[in-house]
Every structure is written in C-alpha cells, then in structure tokens.
Amino acid sequence: MTHPLLSLSGVRVVFGEFTAIDGIDLTVDEGELRFLIGPNGAGKTTLVDVVTGRTRPTSGTVTFAGQPIHGRGEHRIVRAGIGRTFQTSVVFEELTVLENIDLAAHFRLGPLALLRRRRGVTPTVGGVLERTGLAPLAGAPAGTLSHGQRQWLEIAMLLAQGPRLLLLDEPVAGMSHTERERTGELLTEIAADHTVVVIEHDMEFLRRYARDVTVLHEGRVLTEGTVSQVQADPRVQEVYLGRSQRTATVGDERDTLVPAANNEEG
Numbered sequence: 014m015t016h017p018l019l020s021l022s023g024v025r026v027v028f029g030e031f032t033a034i035d036g037i038d039l040t041v042d043e044g045e046l047r048f049l050i051g052p053n054g055a056g057k058t059t060l061v062d063v064v065t066g067r068t069r070p071t072s073g074t075v076t077f078a079g080q081p082i083h084g085r086g087e088h089r090i091v092r093a094g095i096g097r098t099f100q101t102s103v104v105f106e107e108l109t110v111l112e113n114i115d116l117a118a119h120f121r122l123g124p125l126a127l128l129r130r131r132r133g134v135t136p137t138v139g140g141v142l143e144r145t146g147l148a149p150l151a152g153a154p155a156g157t158l159s160h161g162q163r164q165w166l167e168i169a170m171l172l173a174q175g176p177r178l179l180l181l182d183e184p185v186a187g188m189s190h191t192e193r194e195r196t197g198e199l200l201t202e203i204a205a206d207h208t209v210v211v212i213e214h215d216m217e218f219l220r221r222y223a224r225d226v227t228v229l230h231e232g233r234v235l236t237e238g239t240v241s242q243v244q245a246d247p248r249v250q251e252v253y254l255g256r257s258q259r260t261a262t263v264g265d266e267r268d269t270l271v272p273a274a275n276n277e278e279g
C-alpha cells in the first residue's frame with residue numbers, strides 16, 4: 014500500500030498583485046518518481062520553493078511525513094528529510110568532490126557536527142561516491158568537473174544528507190546525450206529507495222524515464238497521469254503548442270511536447 018509522503022492542500026502564493034500558485038492540491042506517495050512539467054512561468058520552481066521553505070505560501074498547507082511543514086525555515090525542512098537541487102550550481106569549486114560531499118553530509122547534522130568533522134571517507138560518503146559514479150573523481154577539485162559530473166556531484170551532495178524526498182530542478186539541462194542517459198539511470202536507481210520529484214523540460218528524457226507526470230499551468234494543476242496520458246491530453250497540447258506558436262523562436266524546442274500520435278509508447 015502506498016502512503017502520501019508529501020501533500021499540498023490549497024496552496025496559494027501571491028507576489029504583490031501576481032498569483033504565482035493558485036490553489037494547488039498535490040500528493041506524492043512514498044517511493045514515487047514524479048515529474049513536474051509545465052510551460053515557463055507555470056509555477057514549478059515556486060512550488061518547490063514552497064515545499065523547501067524558501068517561499069512561504071500565502072495560504073494552504075504542506076504536510077511531509079504526516080507533519081505540517083509550511084512556515085518552517087529551510088534548514089528545518091532539510092533536517093526533516095527534504096533536499097533539493099537548484100538550476101544554478103551550489104558546489105564549492107576549490108574543494109574536492111569528496112570534500113563537497115563530506116560537507117553536505119555534515120550540514121544536515123548542524124554546526125557542531127561540522128566542527129567535529131573527521132578526516133577520511135565515512136561509509137555514507139563512500140556509498141554516495143560509488144552510487145553516483147564519482148569515486149574515481151573523489152580527489153578532483155569540483156571546479157575541474159564537466160557539466161554533467163557537476164550535476165551528479167550536486168545529486169551526490171543531496172544524497173549525503175540522507176533525504177527521504179529529493180526535488181531536482183532540471184537535472185539534465187545542458188547535458189550531452191550520454192550524460193542524460195547516465196542521469197536517467199541514476200534517477201531510476203535513486204528512486205528505488207527514495208521519493209523523487211523532478212522538474213524537467215526535456216520531453217525525450219521524460220518519455221524515457223518518467224512514470225507519473227503532473228502538468229502545471231498558470232499556477233494550477235492542469236492534469237496528472239502517465240506520460241502517454243498527459244501527452245494525449247488536448248489541454249496539455251494546447252498549453253504547449255499554443256504557447257510555442259505565440260512565442261517560440263527557431264531552435265527553442267524546450268517546451269515542445271511531441272503530439273500523442275508520435276508517442277511510441279502510446
């Protein structure tokens with residue numbers, strides 16, 4: 014039986030005169046790999062900001078593992094077991110891969126744990142290095158990593174904090190084909206023992222690795238379902254294709270959904 018790990022109920026976020034999130038109800042069950050999609054400005058990042066305590070909801074509730082967490086600060090939410098990556102990198106470039114992961118592992122435990130930090134590779138850090146394929150690069154300064162390796166380092170830093178829920182913001186943006194494949198495999202593997210929510214624009218990646226998808230539009234949940242179901246939904250096509258007809262420029266394929274007829278799985 015599945016249990017909701019994360020529940021949002023009636024969440025609204027208003028910035029001045031602008032309503033970025035307009036009454037969202039959303040449930041993510043323990044063990045899910047959920048993709049969150051939607052055109053630019055749909056409210057995806059704001060939603061993640063609300064869950065992670067970066068933005069306080071104007072109204073509504075957020076419950077994690079049965080506890081209300083809306084209104085808690087970011088550090089407390091990390092300690093409760095929610096971790097996120099950002100669109101922009103947060104690694105310390107001059108520190109090695111190992112040092113970055115080690116710092117992240119101690120961050121959740123608080124300032125005293127950081128001060129008492131021992132030299133060497135703890136079992137947690139060693140396990141994360143192996144899992145993310147970064148073990149051979151443990152001694153390399155983070156500043157020397159490729160774009161893909163840096164993204165894996167950020168995922169490794171999250172894993173080192175031992176979260177139950179990971180929120181990943183566009184993990185394959187800017188990656189090569191090979192790096193995307195490796196990231197897809199890594200996400201699938203991480204989802205075997207974590208709950209994972211991924212914001213992603215890359216539709217090829219979505220078709221390949223997504224199970225359940227929630228589509229946001231103008232601060233609301235437009236629809237939810239499997240990749241095939243949401244691709245076949247005329248409202249989803251309208252939102253994406255309507256938008257791309259109005260604003261897309263040549264080469265801007267980020268938000269283009271392939272129509273259902275082209276969906277091999279459908």
Ligand SMILES: Nc1ncnc2c1ncn2[C@@H]1O[C@H](COP(=O)(O)OP(=O)(O)OP(=O)(O)O)[C@@H](O)[C@H]1O
Binds near residue numbers: 031051055056058060
């Ligand atoms: N601090 C803020 N103040 C005012 N408006 C904001 C603020 N943060 C976000 N917004 C607005 O809220 C809307 C939703 O933004 P959000 O970044 O959540 O969308 P998104 O779906 O993540 O888009 P993208 O795919 O472009 O990242 C946008 O119109 C954005 O301009």
